[in-house]
Amino acid sequence: MKLATINLYQFAEQGFYWYEKKDRNCYQSREWKKKRRWVAAQIQALDADVLGFQEVFSVDALKTLVTQLGYHHFITADTPKTDPDDDSMFLSPVVALASRFPFKSSRHLSIDRELNHSLPIAEDFKFSRRPVCVTIETPDLGDVMVYVVHLKSKRPVVDDTLAYSEETPWAERLRDTLLLRSQGDILSMIQRGLESTLLYHDIIDQLASTPQLVVMGDLNDQELSSSVQALTQQQMIYEVGGIEEESWPEGAKKALHDHRLYDCFEITPALRAQARPYTHLHRGKPIVLDHILVSNALNPRNNEATGEVCDYRVLNHHIRHDNIDNKLQSDHGFVYVEIMPCKLSTAAQPIARRITTRPNRIWTKQATASELERLRFIEIAGGVYQSHKSYRQFKSQDKWKHFWAFFFDTNHGWVKSIYGSIPVSTLVQKKRHTIEHVIPRSFLQEYLIRKRIPRSIRFGAETNPFNLLPADRTLNSHRSSFQFDFNGDKVVRPEKIHLNPDAYASTGIDPDDEWVVPERSRGDIARAILYMLLVYEIDELYLDHLETLVHWAKVDVPSEWELAYNDWVLEHHGIRNPFIDKDVQRMIWLNDEALLSGLLCQEPLK
Incomplete structure (x- = not known):
């Protein structure tokens, strides 16, 4: 209206x-x-x-x-x-x-x-x-x-x-x-x-x-x-x-x-x-x-x-x-x-079809094959994740049940925070733990409402477990909503380096005011971004760096904890990230030109 x-x-x-x-x-x-x-x-x-x-x-x-x-x-x-x-x-x-x-x-x-x-x-x-x-x-x-x-x-x-x-x-x-x-x-x-x-x-x-x-x-x-x-x-x-x-x-x-x-x-x-x-x-x-x-x-x-x-x-x-x-x-x-x-008027349709046939689209993909491949990816992933709660509405117990419980119920407290080198268990003990949204929550809110996506799907994007990673509260606040660096730039002012050089020297802001990701975390970041771009049809973020994201996802393979997290999310939330699958299936998706070129509305990836 x-x-x-x-x-x-x-x-x-x-x-x-x-x-x-x-x-x-x-x-x-x-x-x-x-x-x-x-x-x-x-x-x-x-x-x-x-x-x-x-x-x-x-x-x-x-x-x-x-x-x-x-x-x-x-x-x-x-x-x-x-x-x-x-x-x-x-x-x-x-x-x-x-x-x-x-x-x-x-x-x-x-x-x-x-x-x-x-x-x-x-x-x-x-x-x-x-x-x-x-x-x-x-x-x-x-x-x-x-x-x-x-x-x-x-x-x-x-x-x-x-x-x-x-x-x-x-x-x-x-x-x-x-x-x-x-x-x-x-x-x-x-x-x-x-x-x-x-x-x-x-x-x-x-x-x-x-x-x-x-x-x-x-x-x-x-x-x-x-x-x-x-x-x-x-x-x-x-x-x-x-x-x-x-x-x-x-x-x-x-x-x-x-x-x-x-x-x-x-x-x-x-x-x-x-x-x-x-x-x-x-x-x-x-x-x-x-x-x-x-x-x-x-x-x-x-x-x-x-x-x-x-x-x-x-x-x-x-x-x-x-x-x-x-x-x-x-x-x-x-x-x-x-x-x-706030509620969908086409409840009988599958979510994947709803999100791809909505009115007022900002752009139209060229190839039907690419669209069908994306829908197949979403089906394999368990559908478009939805939530009746926004992230802002999550209380401490919600965040624990939704995310943090994995690290302690499955004995993965040793996992390092996404940007620093301090284990999750130590961060929690010192009350310095926080949740990093790989694609910033503010961007998701504004972008998806501008695309007229219903709120249950928008809330799902905000709370999607595959867009969440454990972070050090200090580093997460400094990262804020800065975009990631994909050009291999060096950190010009590493955060808190005077306190703990080993923990913080590899991450921070580069000369272009972009956030440098540690090499050990690049695959985690890339798989989260590629998943979110495809599932929520995001066409205004990181597309110029799609080849770099694919390269990061291939070179930095999923770690043991990431594979376990994928299984845990499937069990507790009913979705999975196909880019975190075992090597053979994961590489099939990462080499799927029809799938990835559909994001670009241009020539397929080389």
Whole structure:
């Protein structure tokens, strides 16, 4: 399910004015055609399934436009207001929603009048723009409730008709103006804040019956503002009713998470450490006013979610870079998100076939023979490993049962850590042991969600025992997510060499900021990488070094402990790494050009 919020900037067809009857506040025939054409192009570029619109004056014109683009379900919650003395001049726009999917129901927001006792809500209070609230029947996620909102702007509420006599000194006029604007700023803030908290109360009432919920629109404030915080409730809670957090009963925090809304930019996995794209320019300064928020049921950080945000984008190039009047385009960027289901919709298919026939593939392999060979490899390997838990959800006992138990239940505590020379038993005794992800967990998370892989398979990739190796905590932290060196470079600053040269001199960072692998561990690393590339169809990592990986796997043959580990994983987890088989079968796979060339989408390996 893909959603986008679009502030149209005064969508009023030709012959109508907005706010004032001036030439700049209306469209001429040619301008209106350009406006509609541009809006249609942006909608097609976004290709969202559900669209939320703000600043809609000409409702019928918008409905006609989106219907022509395939959005046959359209709704508004109100009617645009016009001047009582001139129905060609609009005074107040509305919000609208258009969808490719059918509506199950729609409703008006209810105002809980009991809040009058704790909030300054006037009896005649109303939203500056009444929100749309619709439950949509989606093919992948089921029922999703969507709110489209446009909260009160920061523009101060002032009396524009106020006039001064000729005798009034200018100093007094300016002082009076600033005083009135100060009051107006607070009135705007109060209105926006009330809209936000009333919206939040309505959402909480709906979550019990419809846990999958999206709020999108122009909130007219930034993510850390009080009005947005009143809507998301992301502030830290240290105590409830005088009881501090550490004394809460087990499971209490789940209710806390379930009653919050989550900013899609903050929770989209692939956006870690990226700068937030702006959606508006205020006096040349980029800010974010347009948001898409989701409930915890659609939060990728929630291991019990039914859907998860997997993509977030902002289409904002038109704001600053094209020198075209906002009137013909928009003064806001358009926010887009994609939400994918957490459960597979094709449960009857084998996992291997599911993972290779999914939509939105980044590339297509050339040879059917290569694809079939890869599927045969996966079948021999026991299938695509899945998990209902992410690695982050693993507790100490989970990690022990899942991985560390092998070294002690099978008397392999003498095995050296992957980068150093200290045995596993010693590392555990000194509490310096940790698990190394050969292909970094952060890469797997972001890559697989970008490829729209279901979470059970993503969690399986994170916890796959063949991507895990025993490591020294210090060395593992220094390796971090650096890529491996495949050029035979030397270590330029070996970690901790002054403490234990024999243990650490052969590993560390090279001049290219790549991690040098000790010769004795190269086969272990290569077999893990080749296995993961094939099973999870990873096409963006180490492919330039495929021949080197194959060479490492051939020259540094599996050790006694690695063969035993392969058998242990098969017994406990039901999978095996064919590259760790006995010599004859292992070499058959390593010499299988059809299998390995299928990773490259190019000529077979020489």
